[in-house]
Amino acid sequence: MRVVIAEDSVLLREGLTRLLTDRGHEVVAGVGDGDALIKTITDLDGRGMLPDVVVADVRMPPTHTDEGVRAAVQLRKTHPGVGVLVLSQYVEERYATELLAGSSRGVGYLLKDRVAEVREFVDAVVRVAEGGTALDPEVVAQLLGRSRKQDVLAGLTPREREVLGLMAEGRTNSAIAKQLVVSDGAVEKHVSNIFLKLGLSPSEGDHRRVLAVLTYLNS
């Protein structure tokens, strides 16, 4: 997997590079701000060497606000094939909504703290690189908590809510089964129950499923 890292703190940039290299991935470039990220990707594209995934910090110079998110949104428009994983010190459901606008293909939004769980973090990067979704459990919790469909959500069993949360994070059925230590069949049953209760048509593919859930929660 080929990765570009955009992070203004040298300490963290080096840490991420070490972490990903250690797992056998290639970090092709490390930049410190949003404009440099866009420029690097355009350059790489010109040479036909687009990376699989970009890992970007939300807050970068010059304004230290949401450069990362804006660059990510732009990249998703210009280079839909490149996965974008946005890291942030704080989780803002609004940023997630902006990132997920339109499609949940190859997009991720994680709290920076998640890098501590090296294996899970790298899994998330890989998932995004492969076109999947990785949403931070906190974002999902915010979405679930903020959703105006509370009465419908209240109709779900605790287990179903758990499965819904993991689904929204972008996990596959088998990943959910592993996490909850149940059989794949049991998860499938929960998922179809959830779709039934929420009145959503069961969709094919993981990312469309995530999108359906998020759209539902946001509407």
Next chain:
Amino acid sequence: MATEYGEGYGFHAQPGHPGSAGERRHRLPAALRAPVEGRTWRELGYVLLSLPISILLFTYAVTMVSLGAGLLVTFLGVPVLAAALAGCRGLGAMERARARGLLRLDVGEPEPLRAGRNGLMGWVGAVLKSGASWRSLLYAVLQLPWAVVTFSVTVTFWSLGWSLLTYPLWFWVYPVYGGQDGLQLYGDETHQVYLDNPFEITVTAGVGLLFTLATPWIVRALTMVDRLMVHGLLGPSRLATRVVELESDRGVVVDTAAADLRRIERDLHDGAQARLVALAMDLGLAKEKLREDPQVAAQMVDEAHGEVKTALQELRDLARGIHPAVLTDRGLDAALSSVASRCTVPVQVEVDLAQRPAPAIEGIAYFTASELLQNISKHSRATWAAVEVWRSENRLMLQVVDNGVGGADTSQGSGLAGLAERLDAVDGILVVDSPAGGPTRVTAELPWRAEQAR
């Protein structure tokens, strides 16, 4: 009550007096120049205009107010009265403009109406309750008698002066057309005195000159009263001026507080938080490595240990930057000594206070001193510095001196400008004396507020 600090430093220019700095040098002495000066003509114009305008004002005010008062028994009275007052305010604005144009007297707008409710009744209430409205009314009424006085005095003096001064030029009119020898100075049935010989004519012209020379000063003295009236009755009240000042101060306080919070958040985000994330990452990696490669894992744990120590250091510095514990516990002397010890140049600290000031004042004094010392460390190239704190009556004085290169910049946007703004927000001031080449002497003056019993 308004506290006025720093007048001695020339910080507050008196309003309403034209600056003398811009005045040109003249060859003629002021006394001889005065009758033909632009200023005199403007003041004359003001006085001449005053009479018709004051008649208008007076008529308007008296008519409208009596109408309103007469109608008070009906529901129309109060709105008519309010309209009368609002009209007076409008005329007041006109008068301020006239004073600005002709007397060069710059008087600010009075405090705006503060309507408690929307709609007509809210407006009526606001107009009636506003002191500025009633003061405009008073002005409209008082202006007339005074304008009559100034007008008659001025016109008499001015016309008498110029006509007597020019008497040698037109005295021939009397024998030719008037049937007498000259201007009659005195006359009864038996005895008449005419100004007709050259000596008398010269004396007459001399008297005229005296009158002409005196007129500008008389007019100036008379318009002084007009200035006072416009300033006192049509301008903002002292209280309103103070309120405006306090509102702006409060804005600065809120802005500074917000800026401080942003700075703290940034420091946390870029410093300790980033370090801890890196640390978590290192430890996460070490945990994974523990089984397969214990040696590498040990090295990683070692690095992480170093990271933790740095993070702790950063957190400690940050906490001290927010509020040093020693300041709360031991006061300015101890806190400033601690700052001084971290300065790159030797600093002599002398705090001469019998009593501790209020915590807010103490905090501002502390931050002022520590920021100034930081500046010294960074920019001054000094080899020696001193901090002195003492109390002078109702002020807390702080002085930081260094023997560095000087040239400290107080222009907009510099650190010192920010410091000055902060001090201003608590009615303090900052005086910077920093010639190029040094030495630099920065004096901060804060209002003294004693510590409340804790």
